[in-house]
Amino acid sequence: MKKLISFLFLYAFIISFGQVYQPIDTADYAQRKDFLKIFSVNAENLIKKSKTDYSGKKGNELSKYYKEFEKDFEGKVKEKDFVFNSVFDSKVKSLIERLKKNNPQIPQNLKILVAKDNTPNAYCFADGTFVINMGLFNWLNNDDQLAAVISHELGHKISEHTLKTLLSIIDQDQMDRTVVQSIKSTKENRNQRAFDVLKSRIYRKGAENRRQEMQADSLGYVVFKNSDFKKTEFINTLKRLEDFDTISPRTLKVETYKKYFNLPQQAFKDKWLKKEDFSLYNYNHFKEKLDKDSLKSHPEIVLRINNLKKIFPELKTDVADEKPSDSYKTLEKIARMETLPNFYHSEDYGVGIYASLQFLQDEEEEKYYKNWLGKCFAKIYEARKNYNLNRYLDRVDPKNQSESYQQFLNFMWNLSLDEIKNIADYYRTEKS
Structure with a gap:
């Protein structure tokens, strides 16, 4: 996580x-x-x-x-x-x-x-x-x-x-x-x-x-x-x-999905947001043999x-953070913009899509993040076509994931191969 x-x-x-x-x-x-x-x-x-x-x-x-x-x-x-x-x-x-x-x-x-x-x-x-x-x-x-x-x-x-x-x-x-x-x-x-x-x-x-x-x-x-x-x-x-x-990760709003996936050649479908029902799973009965707290490497x-x-x-006395220097502010901005290239380099394409949507929801650099949305969806399409999507996209895990990320994963797994391709093609050619 x-x-x-x-x-x-x-x-x-x-x-x-x-x-x-x-x-x-x-x-x-x-x-x-x-x-x-x-x-x-x-x-x-x-x-x-x-x-x-x-x-x-x-x-x-x-x-x-x-x-x-x-x-x-x-x-x-x-x-x-x-x-x-x-x-x-x-x-x-x-x-x-x-x-x-x-x-x-x-x-x-x-x-x-x-x-x-x-x-x-x-x-x-x-x-x-x-x-x-x-x-x-x-x-x-x-x-x-x-x-x-x-x-x-x-x-x-x-x-x-x-x-x-x-x-x-x-x-x-x-x-x-x-x-x-x-x-x-x-x-x-x-x-x-x-x-x-x-x-x-x-x-x-x-x-x-x-x-x-x-x-x-x-x-x-x-x-x-x-x-x-x-x-x-x-x-x-x-x-x-x-x-x-x-x-906790901020919530990715339903409106964000509808805004960026209601495409001219492919209308948004509510069924894409359907969640898997985990209500029948009783996780309270699960007991690990090892004590988690004892395994932490950092106190x-x-x-x-x-x-x-x-x-x-x-x-002992708490003091507010120092203001950053101008040089640090510049590096901070660059590091933030390198978030998507870094996810792409490490082949974290699913997380890259989630990050792109977060940035787009905050109205940051729309053209830049739409481009990365297309690149990551293209890789997800290749993985889905080659039956190795699990390598690049997590499965839903209610015990260890936020509601927002679970919703995102359900959305991604609900998309068909053709629907993924249409999204990838749109954002790789779309001009802002």
Whole structure:
């Protein structure tokens, strides 16, 4: 559900460009090639270092993880999941330089990448590759809040949480093998004992992840407050991310469907909005074996905020968000306009249609979003024709989806192949 949420925050202003917005060009072959060359060298050095620092089986297992990561990440770079030398790069680099001034513990070899991902997130890998998602620019409110997220991730890097997690996995694998052999040697309660091993491992992993998040908050805040950013924006950043975790999508009105799908050659049909009846399904009887709360990798945001306020008294008083700089406002607008190109790139065509309708309902850049509506419907048509629509369009899930999104999914699944094609053709040729 999170991929549905990042574009739903209603801004106080409507983006206005003099002409139809042109998405960021990803034909940056030279820059991508240069990055991969440096990345490959650094990855090999990291693998050699792991074998030197950790002899025997542990070193071999650690280097195996790094090799798998290197291969996977190189694939993402080649698939253009990241943009190079974009308008976002200079902003991120300038913020990191401000953080470095009074924080010599920050690694000097960070390599910055901006991901075509709408979720407000960032992460730093063991080799010093630092990834910032475009969704952060769209979701956060100013430079200070972006710097707060970067500081948190630097807290992970300074603490070498990635390395520690991998070492813990390697140690736990060895312990589990011993337990599994013991289970195999007896016939009684094998299934239950095996499940208990799995459950115990998952719970321990969740608890360790939560501890690391708390630690990264504390270390990140120290980095943040040593710089020239407003201290209270660190707490405000967590509040913004809490909104991302909890905000309910705005309702897509029936009038919006009728406005954009009542076409000259295909009149709107009320039956398209018919919902599947789930009243006979009794979800109260469903009971999961695992405790969901114990599986969360991030502590509840409110607990993280309270923890910081307890450790750092200067954070106890809540203060309103800082106003964004003009440069941040510009990047915020661009990130918002990149929402649809990003969904299209990740093949989230169903979500792309839902997002387009949300923007159109708000009367934002009508020509631009109608064009994306056509592109996404064309992909949905191809998927429906090839019997693989499930890959690009969710099924209705009453337990985990808003009423608005369920209505949208019912609408999409109610359309026939020809009706989908007619909509795709109309919006790919329609001129505003």
